Amino acid sequence: xxxxxxxxxxxxxxxxxxxxxxxRILKIPMxxxxxxxxxxxxxxxxxxxxxxxxxxxxxxxxxxxxxxVKEKGEGIEHICFLTDSIEKDMDELxxxxxxxxxxxxVTGLRGKKIGFSKNEALAFELSEP
Amino acid sequence: xxxxxxxxxxxxxxxxxxxxxxxRILKIPMxxxxxxxxxxxxxxxxxxxxxxxxxxxxxxxxxxxxxxVKEKGEGIEHICFLTDSIEKDMDELxxxxxxxxxxxxVTGLRGKKIGFSKNEALAFELSEP
Numbered sequence: 001x002x003x004x005x006x007x008x009x010x011x012x013x014x015x016x017x018x019x020x021x022x023x024r025i026l027k028i029p030m031x032x033x034x035x036x037x038x039x040x041x042x043x044x045x046x047x048x049x050x051x052x053x054x055x056x057x058x059x060x061x062x063x064x065x066x067x068x069v070k071e072k073g074e075g076i077e078h079i080c081f082l083t084d085s086i087e088k089d090m091d092e093l094x095x096x097x098x099x100x101x102x103x104x105x106v107t108g109l110r111g112k113k114i115g116f117s118k119n120e121a122l123a124f125e126l127s128e129p
Numbered sequence: 130x131x132x133x134x135x136x137x138x139x140x141x142x143x144x145x146x147x148x149x150x151x152x153r154i155l156k157i158p159m160x161x162x163x164x165x166x167x168x169x170x171x172x173x174x175x176x177x178x179x180x181x182x183x184x185x186x187x188x189x190x191x192x193x194x195x196x197x198v199k200e201k202g203e204g205i206e207h208i209c210f211l212t213d214s215i216e217k218d219m220d221e222l223x224x225x226x227x228x229x230x231x232x233x234x235v236t237g238l239r240g241k242k243i244g245f246s247k248n249e250a251l252a253f254e255l256s257e258p
Contacts, residue, residue: 002155004178008137008208010251021251024225025210026131048210049133051180074250076205079137081154081177096153121203122139122150 002089004082006127007045007052011068011077015042015057018074022046022053036109039063043109054080064116078123080114086128090115093126131218133211135256136174136181140197140206144171144186147203151175151182165238168192172238183209193245207252209243215257219244222255 012018040060046053058065099118108114141147169189175182187194228247237243
């Protein structure tokens with residue numbers, strides 16, 4: 001069952017600049033930047049009252065986030081819902097004609113089980129906590 | 130102080146279609162659609178574990194959401210943070226060179242005090258609950 005929002009993913013070109021922006025708004029220290037060099041990505045998560053702002057910098061040539069920035073510029077790229085049963089929810093959504101990038105959940109940047117929707121206009125993910 | 134996330138605003142072209150999409154994902158009844166005819170807007174809010182998904186349809190010629198859809202297509206348009214002191218937070222952010230559309234808070238679609246940022250790449254709002 002989907003019961004909440006895990007985080008909102010923000011596609012950025014320069015993660016240091018974006019973190020400065022958000023840490024100024026939220027008056028928090030600069031969060032730690034993590035790297036996923038195999039994906040040419042860097043990311044950081046800011047917790048705001050239990051919901052994450054996930055900043056994503058993608059320097060690959062054709063990654064999902066890199067393509068988003070190329071087409072639309074920096075901005076909010078996805079909403080990630082929380083589910084307590086990702087396999088079951090993905091199966092049910094596929095029966096209702098939702099397209100996911102993978103048949104079952106994959107491991108996301110942060111080591112969680114995630115299913116990515118192919119709907120680019122209203123991107124969303126499912127994630128187990 | 131900013132202490133949470135009120136909602137995530139999603140710009141859509143057809144609010145009925147978008148609500149069908151989200152209500153299928155979340156297995157909820159179709160939420161009520163509200164109108165703001167003076168702005169040529171319709172909107173609906175879906176609560177997901179305490180955070181709103183605010184769907185926004187803007188049929189005006191040059192409204193913020195209409196312009197977003199024209200330039201980028203449907204997608205997630207803003208994050209609205211919660212503050213317990215909107216005037217104070219807006220003043221402090223302005224001192225740190227944040228641009229808002231208005232000097233002080235305005236009344237949003239849902240009757241709340243809101244400050245809209247002019248930063249279009251990483252749109253955000255502040256709102257009092």
